Amino acid sequence: MIYPKNIKLTIERLKEVPSTNSYLAELCKESKAKEFHTIIADHQTAGRGQRGNTWEAESGKNLTFSTVLFPTTLEAKEQFYLSMTIAFAVVDALGSYTDGFSIKWPNDIYWKDKKIGGILIENELEGKFISQSIVGIGINVNQEAFHSSAPNPVSLIQIIGVPIDRKELLNKILRGIMGGYIFLETAYSQAVPNIRQLYTQKLYRKEGFHLYRDKEGTFLAEYQNVEASGHLVLKDEQGNLRRYAFKEVEFILP
Numbered sequence: 001m002i003y004p005k006n007i008k009l010t011i012e013r014l015k016e017v018p019s020t021n022s023y024l025a026e027l028c029k030e031s032k033a034k035e036f037h038t039i040i041a042d043h044q045t046a047g048r049g050q051r052g053n054t055w056e057a058e059s060g061k062n063l064t065f066s067t068v069l070f071p072t073t074l075e076a077k078e079q080f081y082l083s084m085t086i087a088f089a090v091v092d093a094l095g096s097y098t099d100g101f102s103i104k105w106p107n108d109i110y111w112k113d114k115k116i117g118g119i120l121i122e123n124e125l126e127g128k129f130i131s132q133s134i135v136g137i138g139i140n141v142n143q144e145a146f147h148s149s150a151p152n153p154v155s156l157i158q159i160i161g162v163p164i165d166r167k168e169l170l171n172k173i174l175r176g177i178m179g180g181y182i183f184l185e186t187a188y189s190q191a192v193p194n195i196r197q198l199y200t201q202k203l204y205r206k207e208g209f210h211l212y213r214d215k216e217g218t219f220l221a222e223y224q225n226v227e228a229s230g231h232l233v234l235k236d237e238q239g240n241l242r243r244y245a246f247k248e249v250e251f252i253l254p
């Protein structure tokens with residue numbers, strides 16, 4: 001099926017900006033951004049992460065960028081399919097350099113037990129549909145040492161030992177996002193099982209029992225499901241299903 005909207009990728013490169021997500025949100029407010037308008041910055045002075053955290057990245061070494069989507073078919077209650085699409089595109093692009101990347105629910109990007117990247121998706125709603133989605137992605141690329149409080153960072157250069165062309169990685173990720181997103185937009189019911197399968201295949205700790213912590217304490221559980229809403233379902237050692245929204249459960253890392 002032909003995509004009904006005329007998508008043209010435009011990339012705006014900035015030396016420094018507080019946050020590419022915030023900058024792009026301002027452009028959208030002023031109706032100055034078309035779909036897939038992408039902002040990439042060498043340095044963010046106030047990069048934002050999930051849960052109100054900051055996102056720190058050494059200037060000129062990493063990938064910090066945002067792009068905007070204006071979905072037409074995506075209901076808020078199934079918004080996690082977009083998140084799955086984005087996370088898979090990132091992991092798939094990284095997988096072209098080496099093995100070992102995965103998605104830690106909901107959409108942290110991991111290499112083994114370390115975090116190499118994060119995704120911050122900020123949606124706007126019109127009725128029950130998502131009308132605008134600003135997708136912000138931060139990947140540790142050529143940064144060789146980490147001094148922030150982030151617990152377990154790793155970068156691509158630390159993994160493969162040579163510097164990576166950031167432009168090439170950006171293009172791989174954007175191409176992947178475009179492919180998945182157009183699939184979702186044009187053939188939603190075929191795309192959903194496909195995207196779910198790709199995401200699940202890449203999930204961190206998708207097999208076996210692992211340690212988690214919720215408000216009741218620490219427990220061992222195995223992965224069961226991620227719902228369209230984004231809830232994670234775990235099965236504990238007693239066979240009980242435990243369902244969590246983002247922030248309600250923590251992975252205990254080795």
Ligand code: BTN
Nearest residue numbers: 019021047048049050118136138
């Ligand atoms: C996380 O906490 O894991 C999400 C991090 C997202 C960081 C990216 S960097 C580009 C974009 N602009 C921001 O301010 N945040 C996102």
